[in-house]
Amino acid sequence: MQRRVASGSSEQWVQCQKCKKILFKPDFERALRVCIHCGHHHRLRARERIAITLDPDTFVEQDAELRSDDPLRFPDYPDKLMRAQQTTGEFEAVITGTGKLGGSEVVIGVMDFAFMGGSMGSVVGEKIMRCFLRGADEYLPVILFCASGGARMQEGMLSLMQMAKTTAGVEKLQRAGLPYLAVFTDPTMAGVLASFASLADVIIAEPGALVGFAGQRVAAQASSGKPPTNFQTAEFQTEHGMVDLIVPRAQIRPTLLYLLEMFGGAG
Amino acid sequence: MTIFDFEKPINELESAIQELRQLSAEKGLDRSREIAELETQRERLLKQIFAHLRPWDKVLLARHPKRPYTMDYIRLMCEQFVELHGDRLGFDDPAIVGGLAKLGGYKLVVVGQQKGRDLKERQKRNFAMAKPEGYRKAMRLFQLAEKFRLPVLTLVDTPAADPGVESESRGISEAIARSMLTMFQLTVPTVAVVIGEGGSGGAIALAVANRVLMLEHAIYSVIPPEGCAAIIWRDASRAPEAADALQLTADDALRLGLIDMVISEPLGAAHRDPQTTALSLRSAILQQFHELSALTPEQLYQHRHERFRRMGTFLSTP
Known part of the structure; x- marks a missing residue:
């Protein structure tokens, strides 16, 4: 030392x-x-996550051409987007595509909290929707890494509708009988948790990740007792039956491989 | 009762009319000409004020303590209604009511959030902020509808889903998500109407339908304007500005392609004439179910998926 x-x-x-x-x-x-x-x-950036998850050099990005509009002419939204693009080098809060995991093709989407708090607006909703549709069309399992503060306020009701839209995607994939695995990373909150994230066949969470519906202050105000010290952590959600297993970062790839092998989606 | 700023002049006129009526009754004096004059004034004032409502006024109207609630509309619209209770998992959430209703020749499953009229009922119904068990009761009723091929009507009126520790412990997020999923799976016709507050996830959890309508002075929003203002300007008192920015009115929703129809309310809003509002609501709902009855179960399922598939506005760079 x-x-x-x-x-x-x-x-x-x-x-x-x-x-x-x-x-x-x-x-x-x-x-x-x-x-x-x-x-x-x-926290990891989306491309770092992809690099440590997929087989080397197998990731093919899809739908990278989608860009956020400013449909509501919301105060400062174009500036915020531009700043996020400059500081992150990404165009949106989720990176999606296909790649190989243990030699088998999968659809993958990774949210990037560094881009406007990983918030879900029209582009994020559309890209996630296309992950599910691609999975259903090409008979591929879907793996989503969640990292989001929730819906993107700057797109108002349009963002709210992305909760329904992405849920429709889960429904289509489910109907096709294909596996959908979600990994909750820090943080997985609100509109993302209350839509596609919570509907995965198996839910993995990273240790200590913040996972919850409302902000901690709002939750405390709305409750009579004091929230437990581990409130809205991955561990709390596991105790309450909302997460299947907590997996340390280095073990996530092997865990995903095992699950896909069990579900016949890989291996 | 709370009197909102923009309603104040109307309420003043209304009490003046009331006073005159009482006076004429007690003293046996004929003040009908004055009353008629004031009535005309009242009408003119209502028209004037309601022609220029700002989004924030709509927020206040949507939350108006006299606004008709789900059970009021059920009572006023339906020939019969039997309420069903419980999620079969240990709870019955009074914030969501549901049951079997007869409406103009249709047998329906109706589900909606229910606010309370007085303090005691408000607390009992948790201000229409549903807990996981509320959405799980809703899902149970949706599945009942599917089994017996009953069309589903949902009436949406909630500030938000319950954000408390208890709800988090029982999986409020999962319940909202699964409620939407269940609504996507249905093969019966479904109609949702936002009758008051369409508060974010708690609202859309019941609004994944073939047709989504809004009452004229209802709102639908991803975040309460107060919360939005607190985030952007660190000042919740700038909520009226946030209400402008969020575009949360029924007309906004229609223009953005998110709803199918705006149902007009009587002059002065639903709380001034619940009967007439219920009649308009009823005929709008019947029209939707009539149109949807042309679709097969498979088409209803596909139609609902396609409806939400289209939602969102973005650019695609070459």
Whole structure:
């Protein structure tokens, strides 16, 4: 440790957002941004997630040409979109496509919280809908990594309708008898949790992820008792039967492989 | 009763008319000319005010404490109604009512959120904020409708689904999601009407239908204007501006292609004349079911899927 401090530049060190301990960046990256001290799972960007999930160089992005409009001429929305695009290098809050997992083709969608809080507007809803339709049309399982604060306020009612639209997608895939696996990452909230996310055949969550319906303050105000300390965590949701299993980041890929093998969707 | 700013002059005239009537009755004086004059004024004022309602006024009207609620419409519209209770999982949520109704020759399953009229009932019904068990009761009734081939009518009127700890513990998100899923699976005709507040996920959970209608002064929104204002401007008191921005009125919903029809309310809004409102609602609903009766079960299923498949506005770059 001492030696590394002496030899490394400051860019080689990061601080855990939870336990605040200093971590050697190459180790931190190797651990997939999980703190080796406290196990805190730091958020990943969508393309980083795809890279650690799929077989190398198999991802083919789809529907990347879709862009958000500003149908309501909502205050500052175009600026917010532009800023999100500049800071993230992405055009929207979900990256979707196809790729291979253990040699088998799957449809994958990964939400990116860095893009406007992973909020679901018309483009996110459409891209997720197309994941389900692609799965049903091409007989492929669908895997979605969720990370979202909920519906995108700036598209008003149109965003609300995406909850129904994506649910229709789940229904189509279900009818086709194909597996749909969801992974709840930090955070999976509100309009996303209350639509397609909660309808997966199997729901995996990352340890410590925030998973819930309303904001914590709103929830506390609406309740008589004090919320439990683990309220709206992946662990809380698992205790209450809303999540199948909590899986540490490094084990997610093998877990998905196992599930797909069991459902006959891969392997 | 709460008097809203824009209603104040109307209410003042109405009490003046009331006073004159009482005076003429008590003193035996004929004040009919004055009364008629005030009535004309009242009518003119109503027309004037209601011709220029802002979105925020509509929010207040949609939440008006005298506005007719689900059970009022059921009583006024249906020939018969038997309420059914419980989710068969341990609970019966008073925030959602449902049952079997006869309406103009149709046998229907009706489900809707129910607000309370006085403080006690408001608390009992949790201000129409349904818990998971409410949506699970709804799903049970939807499945009953499917089994016995009964068309489904839902009446939507909720500020939001219940956000409390208890609801979270029992899976409010999953219940909302599954309610929508169940509505997509139906092969019977379904009609949803937003009669008051269409509050985000809690509302759309009951509004996945072949036809979605709104009463003229109902609202449908992804977030309450107060919450929206608190997020954008860190100031909930700027809710009226947020109401403009959110485009949450029935006319907005129609223009955005999200609903099929706006049902007119009597001059001065539904609470001034619940009977007439119920009649308009009834004939609009019957018209929808009549049109949908031309579709086969498979077509009804497909039609509902296609309806929501189209929703959203985006660009596609080359």
